[in-house]
Amino acid sequence: MNISIITVGKLKEKYLKNGINEYIKRLGSYAKVEIVEVPDEKAPEQLSEAEMLQVKEKEGERILAKVSQDAYVIALAIEGEMWGSEKLAKELDKLATYGRSKVTFIIGGSLGLSTAVMQRSDAALSFSKMTFPHQLMRLILVEQVYRAFRINRGEPYHK
Numbered sequence: 125m126n127i128s129i130i131t132v133g134k135l136k137e138k139y140l141k142n143g144i145n146e147y148i149k150r151l152g153s154y155a156k157v158e159i160v161e162v163p164d165e166k167a168p169e170q171l172s173e174a175e176m177l178q179v180k181e182k183e184g185e186r187i188l189a190k191v192s193q194d195a196y197v198i199a200l201a202i203e204g205e206m207w208g209s210e211k212l213a214k215e216l217d218k219l220a221t222y223g224r225s226k227v228t229f230i231i232g233g234s235l236g237l238s239t240a241v242m243q244r245s246d247a248a249l250s251f252s253k254m255t256f257p258h259q260l261m262r263l264i265l266v267e268q269v270y271r272a273f274r275i276n277r278g279e280p281y282h283k
C-alpha cells in the first residue's frame with residue numbers, strides 16, 4: 125500500500141521529527157509512506173472570517189494539487205467520524221482487498237481544512253473532540269497507521 129500524508133507547513137520540532145521518522149521506518153515492512161508538505165499561508169491572530177476562509181482555500185488548493193485522482197482520501201477533522209484503532213485497521217484492510225492501494229491522509233493547517241478539501245475526501249476522521257496542533261497530529265497519525273498494520277497482521281502490539 126502507498127500511503128501519503130499531506131500536511132500544511134514545515135515540521136520544525138526535532139522531537140516530533142524523530143518520532144515520525146521512527147514510525148515511518150517501522151512502517152517500512154508494511155507500506156510505503158511519504159509525507160508531503162505544502163506551504164502554509166500567513167495567518168496572524170486578527171483575521172476576519174473572510175480572510176480566514178481565504179487562507180484555508182489557498183492552502184486547500186495546494187493540498188488538492190498533491191492528491192492523486194485515484195487516491196482514497198481520508199481527511200483528519202475534529203468534526204469527523206470517531207474511529208477506534210480496530211476500525212482504522214479494518215478500513216485499511218478493506219481498501220487493500222478492493223485494490224485501492226493509494227491512501228492519502230490530509231492534515232489541515234492552523235485554521236483547518238477548506239470545504240473543497242472536505243468535498244474531495246472519501247472519509248473524515250476525528251481523533252477526538254480535542255484540538256491537536258497539526259504538527260503533533262502527524263506523529264499521532266503515523267503511530268495509529270503503524271498500529272493498524274500490526275493489528276491486521278495479527279502481530280503483538282501493547283494495548
Ligand SMILES: C[S@@+](CC[C@H](N)C(=O)[O-])C[C@H]1O[C@@H](n2cnc3c(N)ncnc32)[C@H](O)[C@@H]1O
Pocket residue numbers: 199200201202230231232233234235236237249250251252253254255256257258261
Ligand atoms: C490546529 S488544527 C485546526 C483547528 C481548526 N480550528 C479546525 O477546527 O480544524 C490543525 C489540523 O489538525 C488536525 N486535527 C487536530 N485535532 C484533530 C482531531 N482531534 N481529530 C482529527 N484531526 C485533528 C486537523 O486536520 C486540523 O485541520
